[in-house]
Amino acid sequence: MFKIVNKRSLNPTVTLxxxxxxxVAKKAEAGQFIILRTDEDGERIPLTVAGFDREKGTVRIIFxxxxxxxxxxxxxxxxxxxxxxxxxxxxPTETDGLRKVCxxxxxxxxxxxxxxxxxLHKEGxxxxxxxxxxNKDLVILEDEFKACSSKLTIMTxxxxxxxxxxxxxxxxxxxxxxENYDEVIAIGPLVMMKFVVATTKPAGVKTVVSMNPxxxxxxxxxxxxxxxxxxxxxxxxxxxxxxxxxxxDFDEAMKRGAMYRDFERHSYEETxxxxxxxxx
Amino acid sequence: xxxxxEPKKHEMPxxxxxxxxxxxxxxxxxxxxxxxxxxxxxxxNCKHMPCVTGCPVNIHIPAFIEKVKEGDFEGAYxxxxxxxxxxxxxxxxxxxETQCESKCVRxxxxxxxxxxxxxRFVADWHNEHASxxxxxxxxxxxxxxxxxxxxxxxxxxGDLAKKGYKVSVFEALHTAGxxxxxxxxxxxxxxxxxxxxxxxxKALGVEIDTDVIIGKTVTVDELFxxxxxxxxxxxxxxxxxxMGIEGEALCGVYSANEFLTRNNLMKAYKDGSATPVMHAKxxxxxxxxxxxxxxxxTAKRLGADVTVVYRRTEKELPARREEVEHAMxxxxxxxxxxxxxxxxxxxxxxxxILCQQMELSEPDESGRARPIPVEGSEYEIEADCVxxxxxxxxxxxxxxTTKGLDVNKRGGIIVNEETGETSRTGVYAGGDAVTGAAxxxxxxxxxxxxxxxxxxxxxxx
Numbered sequence: 001m002f003k004i005v006n007k008r009s010l011n012p013t014v015t016l017x018x019x020x021x022x023x024v025a026k027k028a029e030a031g032q033f034i035i036l037r038t039d040e041d042g043e044r045i046p047l048t049v050a051g052f053d054r055e056k057g058t059v060r061i062i063f064x065x066x067x068x069x070x071x072x073x074x075x076x077x078x079x080x081x082x083x084x085x086x087x088x089x090x091x092p093t094e095t096d097g098l099r100k101v102c103x104x105x106x107x108x109x110x111x112x113x114x115x116x117x118x119x120l121h122k123e124g125x126x127x128x129x130x131x132x133x134x135n136k137d138l139v140i141l142e143d144e145f146k147a148c149s150s151k152l153t154i155m156t157x158x159x160x161x162x163x164x165x166x167x168x169x170x171x172x173x174x175x176x177x178x179e180n181y182d183e184v185i186a187i188g189p190l191v192m193m194k195f196v197v198a199t200t201k202p203a204g205v206k207t208v209v210s211m212n213p214x215x216x217x218x219x220x221x222x223x224x225x226x227x228x229x230x231x232x233x234x235x236x237x238x239x240x241x242x243x244x245x246x247x248x249d250f251d252e253a254m255k256r257g258a259m260y261r262d263f264e265r266h267s268y269e270e271t272x273x274x275x276x277x278x279x280x
Numbered sequence: 281x282x283x284x285x286e287p288k289k290h291e292m293p294x295x296x297x298x299x300x301x302x303x304x305x306x307x308x309x310x311x312x313x314x315x316x317x318x319x320x321x322x323x324x325n326c327k328h329m330p331c332v333t334g335c336p337v338n339i340h341i342p343a344f345i346e347k348v349k350e351g352d353f354e355g356a357y358x359x360x361x362x363x364x365x366x367x368x369x370x371x372x373x374x375x376x377e378t379q380c381e382s383k384c385v386r387x388x389x390x391x392x393x394x395x396x397x398x399x400r401f402v403a404d405w406h407n408e409h410a411s412x413x414x415x416x417x418x419x420x421x422x423x424x425x426x427x428x429x430x431x432x433x434x435x436x437x438g439d440l441a442k443k444g445y446k447v448s449v450f451e452a453l454h455t456a457g458x459x460x461x462x463x464x465x466x467x468x469x470x471x472x473x474x475x476x477x478x479x480x481x482k483a484l485g486v487e488i489d490t491d492v493i494i495g496k497t498v499t500v501d502e503l504f505x506x507x508x509x510x511x512x513x514x515x516x517x518x519x520x521x522x523m524g525i526e527g528e529a530l531c532g533v534y535s536a537n538e539f540l541t542r543n544n545l546m547k548a549y550k551d552g553s554a555t556p557v558m559h560a561k562x563x564x565x566x567x568x569x570x571x572x573x574x575x576x577x578t579a580k581r582l583g584a585d586v587t588v589v590y591r592r593t594e595k596e597l598p599a600r601r602e603e604v605e606h607a608m609x610x611x612x613x614x615x616x617x618x619x620x621x622x623x624x625x626x627x628x629x630x631x632x633i634l635c636q637q638m639e640l641s642e643p644d645e646s647g648r649a650r651p652i653p654v655e656g657s658e659y660e661i662e663a664d665c666v667x668x669x670x671x672x673x674x675x676x677x678x679x680x681t682t683k684g685l686d687v688n689k690r691g692g693i694i695v696n697e698e699t700g701e702t703s704r705t706g707v708y709a710g711g712d713a714v715t716g717a718a719x720x721x722x723x724x725x726x727x728x729x730x731x732x733x734x735x736x737x738x739x740x741x
Contacts, residue, residue, distance in 0.1 A: 023497050037454060043554035044454070044546070068554065084454045086491035216541050216555070217462070219452045219493055220675045223520035223535035233522055233529075238676055252529050255628035259531040263556035 001081035002036075005058055010140040014064050014108050015074050016050070021085045022057030030115035031093030031210065031242055034059065035218040037084040038072045045069050046215045048112040048187075048241065049088060059085070062111030062140075067264045068271040075275060089218050090241045093185065093208070095119055100126040102174065102181045103149070104167050104196055106188020107133060112210060113187045114141050114148075121148035128179065129153070130170050132192070136161035167192060168199045175203045183208060186245065190257065194250035207245035211236045213257060228252055284321035287390025292397055297609040301580050304466045304549055307606060308372070311394075313353075316401040320348035322386060323393045330383035331395060336725030337370075337435070339363040341380055341395055348398055357406040360399060365438030365481065366431065366724065368407060368473045369460060371400025374721045375600050407476050414483040420444030422738050425508035427494040427678070430458020431720045432514035432711030434481060435727030436734075441484040443735055448508070449486060452493040455545065458516055459712075460720070462545035463537070465574050467581070471544075495677035500685070500707060509741070510706045510734045513693060514727060517712035518675030522668055523566070527623025532558060532630035536567070536575040536669035543578050560584040560665030564633050566620055567669030568592070571717070573603040575667045576612050586612045587661060591619040591638050591651040619651065621658060623666055632660045672717050682707075692716055700730030708734055 006018035024034060033048045051060035065074050076082070093116050101120050105113030110131050120127050129149040133139050134157045145152050153170045154162030163170070171184070186196040187210040200207045213225040218237045225236040230247035234240065293309040294300070300307050311319065323345040331341040340359050347356035360367045376396035384392030422445050426433045429451040437447045455461050457474040482488065492498060494515070503511050520535030522528050539557070542548040548557035563579040565572050568590035580586045588607070590597060593616045597604055608614070615635070622634040637657035640649035674691040686694045686703035693702055693709040700708040710726025712718060 023492065027497060041547070041554065084491050086452065086454075086493060087496065089493065089496055216538060216546065217453060219496075220519050220677055221462070221516075222538040222541045223522075224538040224541075226522075226529065228529055233524075235519055238519070249529075256529060256531060258628075259558075260556040267554065267556075 001083065002085035003081050004076055004078050007076075007078050010062065011138045013138070014062060014111070014140055016060065016062045016111075017073075018053070018058040018060050019082060019085055020057060021059050024085065024087045025052045025054055025057045025059050028052040028059055028088040029092030030095075030119045031112075032088035032090045033212075033218070033241060034061070034085060034087030035089065035215070036061075036073075036082050036086075038069060038076065039083050042072070042083060043069045044084070044216055044218065046089070046212065046218050046237075048210065048212065049115065050111040051115050059087075062108065064108040066268075068267040071268060071271045071275070086218075089237060091239075093119070093210070093242050095123055095125065098123075098125050098182045100128075100180065100182050102128045102130065102171065102179070102184045104171060104184060104186040104188070104192075105129070105131045106167060106186075106192040107138070108140075109188030109192075109210075110141055110145070113185070114144055116185055116187075117145060118148045126150055128174065128181070130155065130167045132156070132167040132188070133161070134158070166195070168195050171196065172199050175200065175205060181205050184245075186210075190250055190254045193245060193248075197245040197248070197250070201246055208242050209245040209248060211241050211243055211248065211253065213253060214259065282321070283324060284318055286322060289322065289391045289394040290315045290319045290397070292394075297606075297611070300467065301577070301610040304581055306470050307467050310404055311397055311401040313405075316348055316398060317351065319394050319398055320345050323349070324385055326385055330385065331380040331393075334380040334383040335363075336379065336721050337363050337728050339380075339399070344402065345393070345395075345398060348402060353402055353405040354410055356402045357410070360402060363728075364724070365435045366477045367399055368403035369431070369469060369477055370721055370724070371396055371398075371403050372469050372473075373464060373719075375719060377601065379721065407473070414480065416483070416485050417442060417444045419446055419485075422446070423448070423508045424510045424512065424734060424738075425450065425503045425506075426512045426514065427500075428452075428458055428514040428516055428711070428713070429456040429478070429488055430514055430516050430711060430723065431460065432723035432727035432730075433458065433512065434478065435724040436512045436514065436708075436710070436731045437486045437727075438481050438484065439728055439731035440734060441481065441486045445735075445738075447486045449488045450492040450494050450498070451488060451490045453545065454490050456488045456490060458514075462541045463571065463574070465540065465544055465578050467577065468574065493677065495681040500678065500682040500704075504706065509738050510708065512700070512727070512730050512734065513678060513702070513707065513709040513713055514711045514723065515675050515678055515713045517672040517717045518691070519673055520668065521671045521673060523620065523670065525620060525622055527625055527630070528668070530623055530625040530630045531628050532560070532663075532665045533623060534558075534665070534667045536565075536571045536667055537672065539575050539667050540571070540578065543582075549578070549582060557582070558665055560663075562663045563587070563665040563667060564589060564620075564661055564663040565667045565669055567671075568597040568599055569669060569671075569717070570599045570603055570719075572669035573599045573607050575669050576607055577610060579665065579667065580610055580612055584665065587615055587663075588612060589615045589618040589620060589633075589635060589661070591617065592640065592649065593617060596648055615661075617651065619653065620666075624660070630664050630666055632662050633666055634658055634660050672712075674713055674716065678713075690716060698729070699733035700726060701733060706737065
């Protein structure tokens with residue numbers, strides 16, 4: 001069993017947790033993910049590692065409440081345990097030799113972007129960060145990004161904080177202004193990553209995206225997380241989750257990601273109703 | 281006792297096909313005591329014991345059947361468990377017809393003795409009646425790590441534990457059993473039986489650590505640092521293969537591994553399960569092995585009209601005959617000499633599968649007739665779900681993190697077949713991680729071979 005040792009709400013729909021998992025904490029690197037089950041009979045879900053403390057033996061996860069499992073997870077308190085917490089899985093983000101990188105995060109994807117930005121910063125790389133949120137209330141990890149970025153741009157869809165607009169606007173400006181990024185690393189909703197690539201590809205700026213498809217075992221057995229990358233079938237769990245953004249078929253990934261939408265919506269509603277009843 | 285000269289073996293009582301294809305309860309119901317006694321009486325107790333040579337783990341078959349004849353079912357169980365760590369599993373899923381039973385003298389003039397059915401009877405009798413008081417052997421001071429809790433790992437662990445080794449089994453998933461829990465469906469192998477066998481091993485002192493992915497959470501080299509003197513790798517088959525045809529990324533296309541894992545490990549077939557699975561109207565399964573039969577029969581139970589397409593003929597089907605017959609009885613259609621060329625979609629979902637007719641030509645390197653396409657023979661099969669069951673390639677996680685571990689060009693770990701030794705001293709391997717997808721009993725045989733070699737290696741140090 002894996003104990004929750006810290007829990008903090010970052011915004012109304014995003015929660016941070018530190019989980020006691022010493023073996024995972026010892027090995028985790030930025031860009032990797034874990035698989036968890038909240039309870040026996042729970043669903044296995046992948047979450048990308050948002051941080052780790054090797055000494056304390058804890059791994060940080062940051063998740064958005066989007067369905068039944070994340071709703072159940074959010075109902076757990078400090079001191080309670082998760083049934084399963086396995087990892088670290090996937091390949092770490094490659095940072096070797098990078099000297100100037102633009103990290104682009106969207107929404108809860110920023111939680112995954114942060115450890116990568118921190119790692120790059122620690123390795124002496126110049127980090128520019130562009131993060132995007134729907135509105136001011138949803139902005140997360142601003143101070144943390146400030147600490148590891150030499151330039152931080154915050155965008156909101158409605159202009160209630162930072163600059164109004166999407167992340168690709170300042171990215172395009174920066175590239176056109178002659179910021180010679182070795183690489184752009186983008187993590188966020190599929191549609192955001194697709195448009196980041198549409199921005200960087202014409203300029204020829206190498207772009208790495210972190211994919212988060214539906215997974216079951218996460219260890220290279222079931223093949224559920226397959227993606228088409230460069231015309232070939234790749235498995236996010238063992239070949240990724242980072243891929244060359246120029247090669248990823250985003251439209252296909254978006255369709256596959258929606259395969260269980262009806263089921264998910266239904267079970268999310270049921271779970272919410274169950275919790276409501278408990279409260280009553 | 282008089283020998284029963286009936287030429288045919290007692291039939292296995294089963295759930296009626298049109299009942300069982302709507303539920304996930306076990307298909308085969310097992311012999312009664314009376315049937316078991318009568319079937320056991322067909323055994324001639326041959327002195328040269330040809331059946332034993334057909335068993336990959338060399339169970340003393342005539343000896344256990346003698347005990348059954350005497351009505352000493354617990355005695356029979358003791359004899360089986362000397363050689364097999366998973367009797368209730370093997371009695372169900374072993375292809376006895378090509379192993380022990382294929383060597384049975386009674387098979388020359390009639391049907392062989394129903395050895396598998398008797399093994400199952402004995403194991404089930406034990407599980408129901410015997411009180412569990414396993415003698416935990418005295419610790420011999422040596423620790424061994426086993427990677428993977430599938431049939432090869434459990435067998436290796438069981439054999440070593442019986443010799444006094446402290447064995448830790450590391451399992452990547454949340455439940456022990458490997459393919460026995462994620463791959464083989466409930467209706468062929470009830471999961472409570474797997475759990476029972478695993479519990480028996482735990483009682484012997486075997487420790488099972490779930491949620492540990494060797495190669496990721498802990499490496500093979502670190503296992504040695506942790507004080508394990510030898511490591512057995514039984515990490516199983518890996519990533520599913522796809523055909524590389526257009527449309528394989530459409531919603532509604534599964535690998536058999538994914539489809540079966542959702543249903544078996546995650547119980548997606550049950551109402552209220554947290555894990556979803558598609559309830560297809562028309563499912564097409566591509567492939568002809570045991571896994572294809574499992575996927576087909578599972579899809580049928582979820583309410584689909586099911587068609588299996590296979591590129592050779594019925595004669596070449598690699599699945600066990602019994603599985604094919606069960607599938608056919610349950611109303612699953614087969615299209616032989618048929619191969620998919622494209623999966624057609626609509627709005628991102630499967631709409632149909634375009635197939636072509638094949639004909640058999642000269643045998644290929646596998647010795648089987650090579651199927652070649654018939655020009656202009658394409659036709660469409662309507663479907664909303666396609667399940668690819670055309671094999672797997674070994675899991676890359678261990679080989680990519682273990683220096684000096686040699687693998688062949690298909691990614692299988694290279695071993696000395698006599699011992700299971702790999703290119704790394706103290707590291708042994710067996711099962712699908714070595715051979716690619718094969719049977720439960722072959723994996724168990726490999727686990728057994730390695731356990732013996734590990735014992736010799738450690739005691740010789």
